[in-house]
Every structure is written in structure tokens, then in C-alpha cells.
Amino acid sequence: MVKRQYVSPVRQEAARRTRAAIVGAATELFVARGYVGTSLSDVARAAGVARPTVTASFGSKAALLKQVLDQALAGDDQPVPVARRPWFQPVWDASTPGEALDAYAGVCALIGGRAAAVFEVVRRAADSSPELTELWNTLQENRLAGARMVVEHAQRLGALAHDTQAAVDILWTFNDPALFGALVGQRGWAVPVFTSWLATTMRNALLPSTG
Incomplete structure (x- = not known):
């Protein structure tokens, strides 16, 4: 019997809010300081999360900038x-x-x-x-x-x-x-x-x- 994995809507929403906070903070910092002048630690502090959370959510600074760009183009994070x-x-x-x-x-x-x-x-x-x-x-x-x-x-x-x-x-x-x-x-x-x-x-x- 295969066990179904339970997905908590509350946990999903918390993760979504965390990602949104990171993207919002990264957008402001990248625009204000540039890509080179912004570190993932800076983004984490501005978003109110731990640096490993930023890395776990987006992987790298380049990937985070791409997400910032994608959301700026589309207006939201929907695919x-x-x-x-x-x-x-x-x-x-x-x-x-x-x-x-x-x-x-x-x-x-x-x-x-x-x-x-x-x-x-x-x-x-x-x-x-x-x-x-x-x-x-x-x-x-x-x-x-x-x-x-x-x-x-x-x-x-x-x-x-x-x-x-x-x-x-x-x-x-x-x-x-x-x-x-x-x-x-x-x-x-x-x-x-x-x-x-x-x-x-x-x-x-x-x-x-x-x-």
C-alpha cells in the first residue's frame, strides 16, 4: 500500500509568503544596489528570513534575479x-x-x-x-x-x-x-x-x- 503524502495548505501558504517576501526584498535591493552590490545575506535580512531559507527557495543569486525578473514581467508568480x-x-x-x-x-x-x-x-x-x-x-x-x-x-x-x-x-x-x-x-x-x-x-x- 502506497502512503499518500499529506500536503498542508497552511504550510504551502507560509512557503508562498516567504518566497514573496524574498522576491520583494531582492527586487528593492537589486534595483537600489545592483546585482554585484547585493548579497543573499542582504536579501535574507531585508526579507526577515535566514540566509539558508533564501538558498533553499531559489538556489543561487542568479536564479533569484531571474525570478525577480519573471515576476516583474508577469506581475505575479503564476506560471x-x-x-x-x-x-x-x-x-x-x-x-x-x-x-x-x-x-x-x-x-x-x-x-x-x-x-x-x-x-x-x-x-x-x-x-x-x-x-x-x-x-x-x-x-x-x-x-x-x-x-x-x-x-x-x-x-x-x-x-x-x-x-x-x-x-x-x-x-x-x-x-x-x-x-x-x-x-x-x-x-x-x-x-x-x-x-x-x-x-x-x-x-x-x-x-x-x-x-
């Missing part, structure tokens, strides 16, 4: 792809290429607000860590895949001004969270102003001229 998130749905609901680009500008602003600072942490750390260089390269590939997904969807709705590859490259340039970080974070643009500008710029770059 649901970005394209299936409710806030991405307006892109799929669009009926014209222009509407799809407008919706995607909103997605880019949302992600930029959550992830621009963490993206910058990864970018800087990638210069001195092969493991994070790989993570940085994966981020670029994922942004490219996201741009391709939106371009191909827009093409199903109507014509674009460029072939697929050129359109993907253009949209990949615009979906960089660093753009949000520069204009909103550094230059002080309001988020609605940034979102409107991004939508207009995407439209001007990708839609056929009507003039």
Missing part, C-alpha cells in the same frame, strides 16, 4: 505566459492592425513600469557574469519573439508597411523596457503620455501611409 494574461487580451481582440499596435503600446507601458529597472540590473550584471549574459540574451530573444507574435497577428488583420522581418525588428526596438525607463523614469513623462506617444510612433513606423 501563465504573457500572451495569455488578461492585460494582453486587448491585442488579440483588436480588429485592425492599428488597434493591435495601440493595445500593444499599452502592454509595453505596463511591462516597462514593472520591469524597466530590473532589466537595467540584468543588463549591467551581464557584463561581468556569463550566467547573466545568457539571461540577458534570452531576454532579447523573448522580446523579439513577442514582437514577431504581434506583427504576425497584425498582418492577419491588414497590411503593414514593411515585410515581416523588418516590421519585427522595428517593433522589437519599441518594446524595449529601457525606452520606458528613459522617458518615464529619467525624463519624467507621465505614463499615459508615454503610452500615447508609443502607440502613435508604432503606427507611423509600421502602418502604410494614407497620404
